[in-house]
Amino acid sequence: MTIDPHQTIRDALATLARHNFGALVVVNQANKPIGIISERDIARLAAKNEDLFSIPVNEVMTKNVITGIRQDELKAVTNTMTEKRIRHLPIVDSQGTLIGIVTLGDVVKAERNIFEGEVDTLRTQILADEA
Amino acid sequence: MSQPGSETNPLRVAIIGAGPTGFYTADHLFKQKDVVVEVDMFDRLPTPFGLVRLGVAPDHQKIKSVTKAFNRTAGRPKFRFYGYVELGKDIMLEDLRRHYHQIIYTTGAQSDRKMGIPGEDLPGSHPATEFVAWYNGHPDYRDYRFDLSQESVAVVGIGNVAMDVARILSSAPEELAKTDIADYALEALSQSAIKEIYILGRRGPAQAKFTNPEIKELGELADADISVLPEEAKLDSLSKAALEAGQDRAMMKNVEILQEYASREPAGKRRKLTMRFLVSPVELIGNEEDGVTAMRLVRNELYATEAGTLRPRATDQFEEISVGLVFRSVGYRGKPLPGVPFNDSWGVILNQTGRVLNPDTQQPVVGEYTAGWIKRGPSGVIGTNKPDALETVTCMLKDLAKGLTLTPADPAVEAVEKLVQERQPNFFSYADWLKLDEIEVARGKELGRPRLKFTCVEDMLAALGR
Numbered sequence: 378m379t380i381d382p383h384q385t386i387r388d389a390l391a392t393l394a395r396h397n398f399g400a401l402v403v404v405n406q407a408n409k410p411i412g413i414i415s416e417r418d419i420a421r422l423a424a425k426n427e428d429l430f431s432i433p434v435n436e437v438m439t440k441n442v443i444t445g446i447r448q449d450e451l452k453a454v455t456n457t458m459t460e461k462r463i464r465h466l467p468i469v470d471s472q473g474t475l476i477g478i479v480t481l482g483d484v485v486k487a488e489r490n491i492f493e494g495e496v497d498t499l500r501t502q503i504l505a506d507e508a
Numbered sequence: 509m510s511q512p513g514s515e516t517n518p519l520r521v522a523i524i525g526a527g528p529t530g531f532y533t534a535d536h537l538f539k540q541k542d543v544v545v546e547v548d549m550f551d552r553l554p555t556p557f558g559l560v561r562l563g564v565a566p567d568h569q570k571i572k573s574v575t576k577a578f579n580r581t582a583g584r585p586k587f588r589f590y591g592y593v594e595l596g597k598d599i600m601l602e603d604l605r606r607h608y609h610q611i612i613y614t615t616g617a618q619s620d621r622k623m624g625i626p627g628e629d630l631p632g633s634h635p636a637t638e639f640v641a642w643y644n645g646h647p648d649y650r651d652y653r654f655d656l657s658q659e660s661v662a663v664v665g666i667g668n669v670a671m672d673v674a675r676i677l678s679s680a681p682e683e684l685a686k687t688d689i690a691d692y693a694l695e696a697l698s699q700s701a702i703k704e705i706y707i708l709g710r711r712g713p714a715q716a717k718f719t720n721p722e723i724k725e726l727g728e729l730a731d732a733d734i735s736v737l738p739e740e741a742k743l744d745s746l747s748k749a750a751l752e753a754g755q756d757r758a759m760m761k762n763v764e765i766l767q768e769y770a771s772r773e774p775a776g777k778r779r780k781l782t783m784r785f786l787v788s789p790v791e792l793i794g795n796e797e798d799g800v801t802a803m804r805l806v807r808n809e810l811y812a813t814e815a816g817t818l819r820p821r822a823t824d825q826f827e828e829i830s831v832g833l834v835f836r837s838v839g840y841r842g843k844p845l846p847g848v849p850f851n852d853s854w855g856v857i858l859n860q861t862g863r864v865l866n867p868d869t870q871q872p873v874v875g876e877y878t879a880g881w882i883k884r885g886p887s888g889v890i891g892t893n894k895p896d897a898l899e900t901v902t903c904m905l906k907d908l909a910k911g912l913t914l915t916p917a918d919p920a921v922e923a924v925e926k927l928v929q930e931r932q933p934n935f936f937s938y939a940d941w942l943k944l945d946e947i948e949v950a951r952g953k954e955l956g957r958p959r960l961k962f963t964c965v966e967d968m969l970a971a972l973g974r
Contacts, residue, residue: 443814443815444814444815445813445814445815446813446814446815446817448813448817448819449813449815449816449817450817452754452756453750453813453815453816453817453818454815454816454817456750456753456754456816457815457816460753466815489895490888490892490895490896491888491892493891493892493894493895494888494889494890494891494892494893494894494895495888495889495891495892496891497891497894498571498574498889498890498891501573501574501576501577501891502570502571502573502574504573505570505573505576
């Protein structure tokens, strides 16, 4: 899920396709995020530049990457992703080193599970009242 | 040999842990139309239902009604329960590999996180979970003692468990007498000298996770006046903004209720229940002989992380409250199981969407799975474990379809029965549990209580005439 800033769009596309990812975190040698490059970034670039394959990732990536920490809460992350229209949140430790990534899909899944769980729990209790 | 899952060669699954997730897992497996599954469920305790029996507060009986659904699952002809059979003690991982195609660990989050402050281990300072297990009649905790002759107690944390503990400590004996609280706990709590109960939250009212009914309950106790400091009930600008952005109605209602508590005049009840916000314990003061005598608190302020979470940050303002008993409830984590890869920093079994991973290769360990709190950490309500178990069961079925299962040397039902008989002759079957259940309910009925629990294994065996 990571790529070196000097690798090319060709490398990025290959990695995205191989792992079925929607974005790659661009990290420096200390494994700290310095940017993010998504399929959307590449699609936009392709629309104006057909010779995109050998362009280095750091010329295309989004540089002001928003990162999360382990203690971040689902609700806050959902709001931030919705408001800032981001689909990938790299997670870093206290040193700023990348430890994972949360995707919009992960958030939707977690929200769905919470919702389903609450509905199921409430339904069980209501049915118990009727019995 | 043909792929397991047929009438003649059923898929044999061992579920470790008979809590809600174990039952949800069994239920999902039994619902498969094209796969014949036999489920054997093991638990280290004689009784099933995990935290529904031993964690959910005794005055929250309605939540426990979920066991009716579990009973339906257990009534399936291909379900077996082996209670009082512990993995790593009575039965080993090698045994399971010998008898099952798939093993799934659903053991929950059994240990608590520490506060990491000086004085934490003084007498009188306890994990809230131990108190919960004690008042719920957990056989391993029935002999624990908590000094209820103290007048002042602090509960650290404002999650479900902290709220339960504070409410049980504040309740009148008549209120508790209507519940299925352990009889020894009912007696001890009836003698309790506690007058002042603090609940300490490190963040503000708008970050509290409790539900509206939970916070309302605290305002309706017969024996305790609730109080909130007006300056702590007031929202800071970050919380206000987050509340407006999130439009979370339950959260807004919580704040409204807490602000009403802040403006309440005490009615002169026997006890006082004080909810504090934006404070963290930094030290428990006392000595080995007298135990805890006071707690030093630091006031916090909130800041927003990049992703928008409001987190507490200590200021330079301190205060001291005098308390003789402390219960901490600042988070939970799973306990490692013998031979099962564990992610120590997260307190969960190392896994990906429920497939246990080999720590060296990060590849799935064939035939081993996990679900529930030991898979994802303690979050959500009981029902949240249902979709979580489904995710794991989906992986189990996909792997089965690819032929990725264990190849047990002896998958016969009888072989397991014989093994368990040898290793733990006192094991409890589901029929045994149903009989115990009936006796408990009958004993409770005489006293006007939902049930009178058996709290030690000898009594359970005796009740079954063994």
